[in-house]
Amino acid sequence: ETGVTQSPTHLIKTRGQQVTLRCSSQSGHNTVSWYQQALGQGPQFIFQYYREEENGRGNFPPRFSGLQFPNYSSELNVNALELDDSALYLCASSPKTGDGYTFGSGTRLTVV
Amino acid sequence: GENVEQHPSTLSVQEGDSAVIKCTYSDSASNYFPWYKQELGKRPQLIIDIRSNVGEKKDQRIAVTLNKTAKHFSLHITETQPEDSAVYFCAASLGGMTYKYIFGTGTRLKVLA
Numbered sequence: 723e724t725g726v727t728q729s730p731t732h733l734i735k736t737r738g739q740q741v742t743l744r745c746s747s748q749s750g751h752n753t754v755s756w757y758q759q760a761l762g763q764g765p766q767f768i769f770q771y772y773r774e775e776e777n778g779r780g781n782f783p784p785r786f787s788g789l790q791f792p793n794y795s796s797e798l799n800v801n802a803l804e805l806d807d808s809a810l811y812l813c814a815s816s817p818k819t820g821d822g823y824t825f826g827s828g829t830r831l832t833v834v
Numbered sequence: 835g836e837n838v839e840q841h842p843s844t845l846s847v848q849e850g851d852s853a854v855i856k857c858t859y860s861d862s863a864s865n866y867f868p869w870y871k872q873e874l875g876k877r878p879q880l881i882i883d884i885r886s887n888v889g890e891k892k893d894q895r896i897a898v899t900l901n902k903t904a905k906h907f908s909l910h911i912t913e914t915q916p917e918d919s920a921v922y923f924c925a926a927s928l929g930g931m932t933y934k935y936i937f938g939t940g941t942r943l944k945v946l947a
Contacts, residue, residue, distance in 0.1 A: 726877075753933070762940075764925075764937030764938055764940050765923070765935075765937050766937070767934050767935060770934065772933075777933060778933050822868045823868075824880070825870075825879070826877060827876065828877060
């Protein structure tokens with residue numbers, strides 16, 4: 723059984739740039755959720771994808787967007803990066819919408 | 835908006851003692867409550883969960899209790915060990931939409947040898 727893998731593990735970007743983060747879900751899981759975890763805080767829900775469709779969104783601006791592919795892997799895109807976007811971005815997959823997630827190791831994004 | 839409050843923010847216990855972490859949620863329609871353990875620099879890992887039709891669930895040294903009336907749920911760790919040291923997060927599903935979890939702010943547990 724493979725786990726959830728994310729790439730890259732670390733990333734440094736300049737304010738105003740765009741970034742794409744990638745996630746491969748655990749085998750057999752068709753639902754992918756993305757979370758932002760600021761230092762010392764709990765994860766904050768960004769959005770979820772189920773069968774390639776967005777299936778719910780948290781309080782994040784439209785410059786945060788995503789995709790899910792037929793193999794259930796997913797991307798998180800952030801445009802016009804701001805300093806406050808610096809955080810650990812976690813991808814989580816589950817076998818169906820709602821059950822406990824399996825998290826990836828995350829991508830640590832630093833915006834300078 | 836909906837939120838989950840978690841207490842305490844830090845907790846130190848002697849090895850072998852019990853630890854209790856408490857959470858309160860605001861959305862009365864929440865029906866799924868997972869707990870995650872996050873070690874420094876690592877991913878959150880699901881350690882136990884409970885659904886709203888159950889009042890208590892136990893898995894070896896870990897148990898979770900749920901009081902729907904009071905909107906409280908708690909994590910209990912007995913016979914703590916140094917490897918239990920980590921940050922623990924509670925979460926609650928948002929209403930009937932179990933896909934979205936609201937996380938607490940975390941409890942840093944230190945088990946002193």
